[in-house]
Amino acid sequence: MEQEVKDNNNSVIEDVTGSEYKYGFTSDIDTDVIGRGLNEDVIRLISAKKGEPEWLLEYRLKAYRHWLTLAPPTWAHLNIPEIDFQDIIYYAAPKAKDGPKSLDEVDPELLKTFDRLGIPLEEQKLHAGMAVDAVMDSVSVKTTHREKLAELGIVFCSFSEAVKEYPELVKRYLGKVVSYKDNFYAALNSAVFSDGSFVYIPKGVRCPMELSTYFRINASGTGQFERTLIVADDDAYVSYLEGCTAPRRDENQLHAAIVEIIVENRAEVKYSTVQNWWAGDERGRGGVYNFVTKRGLCRGVDSKLSWTQVETGSAITWKYPSCVLAGEGARGEFYSVAVTRNYQQADTGTKMIHLAPNTSSTIVSKGISAGHSENSYRGLVKVAPNASGCRNYTQCDSLLLGSKCGAHTFPYVDVMNDTAIVEHEATTSKISEDQLFYCNQRGIPTEEAVGLIVNGYAKEVMNKLPMEFAVEAQKLLSLTLEGSVG
Amino acid sequence: MNELLKVTNLHASIGDKEILKGINLTIKPGEVHAIMGPNGSGKSTLSSVLAGNPTFTVTEGSVEFNGKDLLQLSPEDRSHEGLFLSFQYPVEIPGVSMVNFMRAAVNAKLKYFNKPPMPANEFLKLMREKRAVVELDNKLASRSVNEGFSGGEKKRNEIFQMAVLEPCLSILDETDSGLDIDALRIVAEGVNKLKTPDNATIVITHYQRLLDYIKPDIVHILYKGRIVYTGGPELALELEEKGYDWIKSQIDNKEEA
Numbered sequence: 001m002e003q004e005v006k007d008n009n010n011s012v013i014e015d016v017t018g019s020e021y022k023y024g025f026t027s028d029i030d031t032d033v034i035g036r037g038l039n040e041d042v043i044r045l046i047s048a049k050k051g052e053p054e055w056l057l058e059y060r061l062k063a064y065r066h067w068l069t070l071a072p073p074t075w076a077h078l079n080i081p082e083i084d085f086q087d088i089i090y091y092a093a094p095k096a097k098d099g100p101k102s103l104d105e106v107d108p109e110l111l112k113t114f115d116r117l118g119i120p121l122e123e124q125k126l127h128a129g130m131a132v133d134a135v136m137d138s139v140s141v142k143t144t145h146r147e148k149l150a151e152l153g154i155v156f157c158s159f160s161e162a163v164k165e166y167p168e169l170v171k172r173y174l175g176k177v178v179s180y181k182d183n184f185y186a187a188l189n190s191a192v193f194s195d196g197s198f199v200y201i202p203k204g205v206r207c208p209m210e211l212s213t214y215f216r217i218n219a220s221g222t223g224q225f226e227r228t229l230i231v232a233d234d235d236a237y238v239s240y241l242e243g244c245t246a247p248r249r250d251e252n253q254l255h256a257a258i259v260e261i262i263v264e265n266r267a268e269v270k271y272s273t274v275q276n277w278w279a280g281d282e283r284g285r286g287g288v289y290n291f292v293t294k295r296g297l298c299r300g301v302d303s304k305l306s307w308t309q310v311e312t313g314s315a316i317t318w319k320y321p322s323c324v325l326a327g328e329g330a331r332g333e334f335y336s337v338a339v340t341r342n343y344q345q346a347d348t349g350t351k352m353i354h355l356a357p358n359t360s361s362t363i364v365s366k367g368i369s370a371g372h373s374e375n376s377y378r379g380l381v382k383v384a385p386n387a388s389g390c391r392n393y394t395q396c397d398s399l400l401l402g403s404k405c406g407a408h409t410f411p412y413v414d415v416m417n418d419t420a421i422v423e424h425e426a427t428t429s430k431i432s433e434d435q436l437f438y439c440n441q442r443g444i445p446t447e448e449a450v451g452l453i454v455n456g457y458a459k460e461v462m463n464k465l466p467m468e469f470a471v472e473a474q475k476l477l478s479l480t481l482e483g484s485v486g
Numbered sequence: 487m488n489e490l491l492k493v494t495n496l497h498a499s500i501g502d503k504e505i506l507k508g509i510n511l512t513i514k515p516g517e518v519h520a521i522m523g524p525n526g527s528g529k530s531t532l533s534s535v536l537a538g539n540p541t542f543t544v545t546e547g548s549v550e551f552n553g554k555d556l557l558q559l560s561p562e563d564r565s566h567e568g569l570f571l572s573f574q575y576p577v578e579i580p581g582v583s584m585v586n587f588m589r590a591a592v593n594a595k596l597k598y599f600n601k602p603p604m605p606a607n608e609f610l611k612l613m614r615e616k617r618a619v620v621e622l623d624n625k626l627a628s629r630s631v632n633e634g635f636s637g638g639e640k641k642r643n644e645i646f647q648m649a650v651l652e653p654c655l656s657i658l659d660e661t662d663s664g665l666d667i668d669a670l671r672i673v674a675e676g677v678n679k680l681k682t683p684d685n686a687t688i689v690i691t692h693y694q695r696l697l698d699y700i701k702p703d704i705v706h707i708l709y710k711g712r713i714v715y716t717g718g719p720e721l722a723l724e725l726e727e728k729g730y731d732w733i734k735s736q737i738d739n740k741e742e743a
């Protein structure tokens with residue numbers, strides 16, 4: 001009889017874990033694509049297409065030459081098939097006149113695509129409190145509300161435009177938080193990065209709206225190499241959000257990003273991600289490889305950086321948004337929900353590097369695994385010898401749906417100062433049959449009950465998301481796990 | 487008058503162990519039935535089986551509920567059709583607020599009857615109105631389902647949910663267990679306020695105490711998976727006086743003979 005119950009549950013899992021990915025469509029857009037493969041000429045070509053200054057080309061070439069000496073990292077709890085880096089297209093751009101300034105210049109098919117993704121690029125259609133930079137494949141196609149933000153001295157544009165219009169700012173900050181020598185994928189990104197956002201919030205300015213970048217991979221066979229740089233000057237504040245989707249394809253596509261954030265005295269940056277790259281089908285075919293280096297340098301006194309991520313997509317995720325707490329009293333936060341199902345693999349977490357006295361950090365990680373997936377938390381809390389009075393609190397929870405998935409926790413703690421207080425809590429749980437039956441008895445069907453319970457479990461993190469996205473993210477979480485009970 | 491619930495020769499087991507061994511029970515609208523019996527007699531199993539808990543397997547018999555074959559319905563459809571179980575041990579669901587939980591429940595029921603979801607303001611009004619039935623305060627809405635509730639609050643919360651869902655058959659499974667006298671009174675008064683000529687209640691209890699507050703029309707005694715005695719309210723009093731050993735010895739003697 002118990003066997004019967006189990007079989008029943010398993011069939012529910014199998015039935016429903018294939019819930020539809022509504023962003024899986026492709027758009028027919030006239031695209032400028034270069035040939036497959038990577039060498040110095042390709043890098044020169046990318047740089048030329050973007051009309052970059054000589055120093056940036058030199059930076060790319062240095063990174064490329066360094067990359068050639070590296071091998072992909074193998075320490076993560078991931079099974080990554082060998083990637084043929086010569087079989088990837090490193091630049092694909094929707095054809096358009098050089099950097100469209102008004103909507104009339106944007107391909108209507110592009111506008112339609114972003115509309116379908118729920119991101120209207122007409123300013124009047126957007127949430128009043130949000131500005132958007134839309135990135136398709138290798139280039140930014142439109143950034144909204146730029147004029148309004150410019151009145152406050154805020155720069156919000158695509159990275160490529162920043163290179164042209166604010167070369168001094170870019171030169172001053174590029175690679176200062178994530179060096180091209182940081183790791184294999186950081187070197188690759190530094191050599192071939194395509195587009196992303198550039199944000200500069202001047203001294204004393206609180207950015208009045210959410211800044212958001214929406215990344216879309218469209219072209220087949222391409223990699224996307226996002227590069228984002230955010231600088232919050234003294235006493236500034238900004239809340240930034242990124243969203244990501246990609247078409248449903250049988251091939252694996254690489255997204256190797258670098259995000260660098262610099263937080264000056266008393267400034268605060270909130271960085272939220274809703275990552276919903278195509279995750280591969282129920283048999284594990286296709287899906288995006290999301291290999292990302294994200295790091296913020298809190299170098300100002302009492303500066304603050306908060307990462308919030310909801311990770312539901314990608315076939316493989318390798319991502320550790322981190323905080324380097326170099327200013328006295330700086331604070332780092334990391335709130336994460338990572339969902340894996342089918343054959344997805346995620347190895348994600350954070351690093352909190354306490355370099356200055358009285359710095360503090362909080363880590364809340366909620367992993368949810370279903371199907372045959374593998375979900376790992378990997379985190380480092382490091383306190384330097386002369387950083388006295390530091391605090392860290394880490395809470396690391398795993399929720400298992402079904403019996404074929406895995407949840408793993410790899411916390412590293414490296415404390416060199418006796419005055420530090422470092423706490424770590426971890427739990428692993430399953431959705432109990434009692435909880436499901438209780439919901440059922442009240443009339444709530446099992447799929448909806450799982451959505452409720454999972455959202456309840458992830459609430460602490462979901463609450464950190466900006467309002468406009470919290471609702472979307474909740475729906476996403478429920479949909480993603482529809483019926484993944486066992 | 488029509489029958490609300492008709493249980494005929496119901497057998498149910500968990501694994502290889504048969505727990506219910508031929509239950510017969512008929513309930514009409516407006517009636518309150520008490521089911522009493524010693525520990526392990528099958529009282530909670532009966533309530534679980536009626537509510538559709540998948541832990542148990544029905545091996546024989548039939549249950550008719552409002553003219554429908556209850557055993558063919560999923561647990562959630564049984565709920566929509568008007569069957570409510572007040573759990574002996576209400577389950578905690580961390581992070582899920584009562585307001586979200588009840589909204590999901592109410593809207594699922596509306597959906598079952600092809601009606602649109604309840605507008606938010608109407609729903610909040612309903613919550614306010616119903617929580618007064620069991621004297622729960624306004625913090626209830628934002629608290630997680632049963633998480634950190636005291637024993638009394640959990641049981642009051644069950645009756646609150648019953649008030650919102652307006653079932654035609656409520657099964658109160660040992661609602662008196664773990665309650666102090668004040669909580670018992672509040673819970674019982676709540677149940678009495680919800681009583682109408684059209685609905686019925688099954689009160690499952692070990693003790694007479696609760697029946698001082700919720701007056702049964704009919705009292706059944708369950709022992710070893712069968713209803714061995716059925717009588718009026720006086721049966722509960724007699725049982726209280728003589729204890730379960732009285733039943734046990736009578737039945738066991740009969741079996742031996």
